[in-house]
Amino acid sequence: MFVISNTVFKTYMKDAVEIETAIIGILTKSGVRNGDKVIDFGCGSGDYAIPAAKIVGERGAVYAVDRDKGKLEELRRKIRDRKIENIVPVDAAKNSGKNGGMDFENGAADVVLLFDVLHQYYFPSVESRRRVLREICRLLKPGALLLVHPTHVNQANIIDEIEHAGFQFVNRRAGNLIHDVRQQRSAILVFARE
Numbered sequence: 001m002f003v004i005s006n007t008v009f010k011t012y013m014k015d016a017v018e019i020e021t022a023i024i025g026i027l028t029k030s031g032v033r034n035g036d037k038v039i040d041f042g043c044g045s046g047d048y049a050i051p052a053a054k055i056v057g058e059r060g061a062v063y064a065v066d067r068d069k070g071k072l073e074e075l076r077r078k079i080r081d082r083k084i085e086n087i088v089p090v091d092a093a094k095n096s097g098k099n100g101g102m103d104f105e106n107g108a109a110d111v112v113l114l115f116d117v118l119h120q121y122y123f124p125s126v127e128s129r130r131r132v133l134r135e136i137c138r139l140l141k142p143g144a145l146l147l148v149h150p151t152h153v154n155q156a157n158i159i160d161e162i163e164h165a166g167f168q169f170v171n172r173r174a175g176n177l178i179h180d181v182r183q184q185r186s187a188i189l190v191f192a193r194e
């Protein structure tokens with residue numbers, strides 16, 4: 001059996017709390033508010049869905065969408081352990097797929113998160129990125145926010161592509177974010193739906 005010392009465990013927990021607090025800070029600065037309905041598309045195991053859920057509170061909700069059943073199971077375990085009630089895991093693979101796995105009503109969301117997902121690994125062609133952005137446009141109310149953590153992309157190009165899909169670039173919020181399990185200085189791109 002693998003045993004870790006009390007000190008290692010405490011350091012790990014302290015780091016986890018600090019990272020979560022930093023993410024709450026940058027999401028808040030980027031415009032996520034209490035009461036918001038947030039869709040975290042490609043949520044993974046919830047590194048951003050969980051801090052977002054803390055911000056939106058019980059009047060809001062986070063719809064955490066992913067097609068990877070393993071990641072969603074990990075997220076469900078965290079939700080159970082931490083008794084989080086305002087995250088709804090959504091299995092994109094189970095949906096018809098006609099809307100890129102996002103069977104929500106028009107204007108259902110105040111904020112959509114696209115963190116480490118809008119890039120060549122998952123959306124290799126310009127047309128595939130256009131399709132998902134069109135769908136996100138449909139889900140957001142006019143003036144509502146699309147937040148993007150741009151990874152594996154040229155930032156100027158991705159801003160251009162997103163603007164062409166019906167969004168206006170608002171600003172860039174720098175902070176400590178998680179990418180591939182590591183914490184790193186990075187930025188969130190903030191867009192408003194036109």
Ligand SMILES: C[S@@+](CC[C@H](N)C(=O)[O-])C[C@H]1O[C@@H](n2cnc3c(N)ncnc32)[C@H](O)[C@@H]1O
Pocket residue numbers: 041042043044045046047048065066067068071092100101114115116117122149178
């Ligand atoms: C690199 S992970 C990022 C996870 C999380 N957003 C983060 O930043 O920590 C990308 C996630 O997007 C999911 N994904 C990619 N394409 C998707 C699609 N078309 N529908 C739903 N989920 C998708 C993958 O399964 C994966 O869990």
